[in-house]
Amino acid sequence: xxxxxxxxxxxxxxxxxxxxxxxxxxxxxxxxxxxxxxxxxxxxxxxxxxxxxxxxxxxxxxxxxxxxxxxxxxxxxxxxxxxxxxxxxxxxxxxxxxxxxxxxxxxxxxxxxxxxxxxxxxxxxxxxxxxxxxxxxxxxxxxxxxxxxxxxxxxxxxxxxxxxxxxxxxxxxxxxxxxxxxxxxxxxxxxxxxxxxxxxxxxxxxxxxxxxxxxxxxxxxxxxxxxxxxxxxxxxxxxxxxxxxxxxxxxxxxxxxxxxxxxxxxxxxxxxxxxxxxxxxxxxxxxxxx
Numbered sequence: 001x002x003x004x005x006x007x008x009x010x011x012x013x014x015x016x017x018x019x020x021x022x023x024x025x026x027x028x029x030x031x032x033x034x035x036x037x038x039x040x041x042x043x044x045x046x047x048x049x050x051x052x053x054x055x056x057x058x059x060x061x062x063x064x065x066x067x068x069x070x071x072x073x074x075x076x077x078x079x080x081x082x083x084x085x086x087x088x089x090x091x092x093x094x095x096x097x098x099x100x101x102x103x104x105x106x107x108x109x110x111x112x113x114x115x116x117x118x119x120x121x122x123x124x125x126x127x128x129x130x131x132x133x134x135x136x137x138x139x140x141x142x143x144x145x146x147x148x149x150x151x152x153x154x155x156x157x158x159x160x161x162x163x164x165x166x167x168x169x170x171x172x173x174x175x176x177x178x179x180x181x182x183x184x185x186x187x188x189x190x191x192x193x194x195x196x197x198x199x200x201x202x203x204x205x206x207x208x209x210x211x212x213x214x215x216x217x218x219x220x221x222x223x224x225x226x227x228x229x230x231x232x233x234x235x236x237x238x239x240x241x242x243x244x245x246x247x248x249x250x251x252x253x254x255x256x257x258x259x260x261x262x263x264x265x266x267x268x269x270x271x272x273x274x275x276x277x278x279x280x281x282x283x284x285x286x287x288x289x290x
Contacts, residue, residue: 025131026283028276034059034123039115039267042106044081044152049105053086056104056145059126060088063133065143072167076152076160083147085164087172090133093140096178098289100125100141103149103164103184103237107261115267116257121183124279132286139290142177144168146237156235165237169244180248181286182238186278187270188257195254196225197233200242204229206249206285213284217277221253230254251282 038056042049053069060067065088073082086104089097102121106114113119125143132139148163168174185192196207204225211222238248259265 025134026127026279028272028279030130031120031123031127031275031279032272034126035115035119035270036267038122039113039119041110041112042104042114043108044083044105044148044150049147052104053084053145056122056126057086060086060129060143063088063126063129065089065129065141066091070168070171072171074148074163074167076163077154079153081148081152081163083163083167085147085168086145087143087168088129089142090139092138094138095140095290097140097142097176098286099144099177099180100128100286101144101146101165101180101182101237103147104145105147105150107150108153109261109263111263112261113266115270116185116187116259116265117261118184118186119267120187120270120275121185124186124275124282125183127279128283128286131283135287136290140178149237162235162237162239166240169240169246174241174244174246177241177246180238180241180246181282182236182248182250182252184236184250184252185257185260186251186253187272187275188253188259189271189274190219190221192253192255192257192274193220194222194251195228195230196223197230197250199232200248200250202247203249210281210285213281214277217281219273219277221274221278222281 038052040048042052067088070085070087102118106112129141146164152160196203207222211224214220214222233250238250241248259269
């Protein structure tokens with residue numbers, strides 16, 4: 001029979017190994033390489049968007065996830081467009097899914113790379129997925145990259161944006177989703193922080209936990225709700241999920257980074273220290289959910 005001390009040291013060693021994995025397994029080079037590949041103008045219906053989808057689809061297949069493209073056609077202001085969401089999930093999962101999501105299209109500005117909006121989010125999610133599954137092959141992970149988030153041919157309104165997320169919630173079994181984590185505009189500077197919101201009560205506890213983890217790092221990106229809580233979130237792909245009663249956390253900084261919807265939103269203008277801290281904090285948080 002194992003002694004108490006041998007069991008204790010066995011579990012301590014397991015804990016230390018796990019702690020080492022959490023701290024050192026994420027590859028910033030992977031995030032940088034993928035972000036650079038997909039930081040190209042990728043407006044709705046463009047060849048570049050199809051190329052980016054092929055790259056992302058291939059990366060997800062490498063993770064041994066069930067991967068599919070949810071294709072559909074929709075008329076927006078008298079013009080017909082072809083859209084497709086990219087969906088991937090872990091077939092080994094035995095619990096409801098944790099959904100990590102971002103949008104894959106870029107806004108309709110000429111030569112707009114959309115590195116922060118949202119190429120970096122896509123690359124972060126894929127690296128998070130790779131490492132969560134490496135530590136726990138049964139992790140209940142789902143990933144969706146939404147098409148048509150940006151406003152089509154005009155200012156943002158209800159009828160020309162969030163096309164992919166609206167279609168997804170109405171044409172997929174969302175009862176399988178435990179919670180949505182939506183990433184957007186990741187890679188700005190220290191003034192671009194993450195807050196809890198009064199219109200999303202569950203964000204208080206989640207942002208507090210993220211802020212606790214964040215204290216391990218030099219730069220505090222997540223703000224304790226006891227210090228500051230914001231009133232109302234900006235519109236984004238979480239809205240169709242909220243309307244269906246799905247719990248969510250909208251990980252978008254306030255204020256928006258200075259490059260938002262400007263031609264300076266390029267790969268060269270991303271803040272990699274910021275991205276590294278954000279990624280490590282979110283990784284540890286997601287790992288400890290299960």
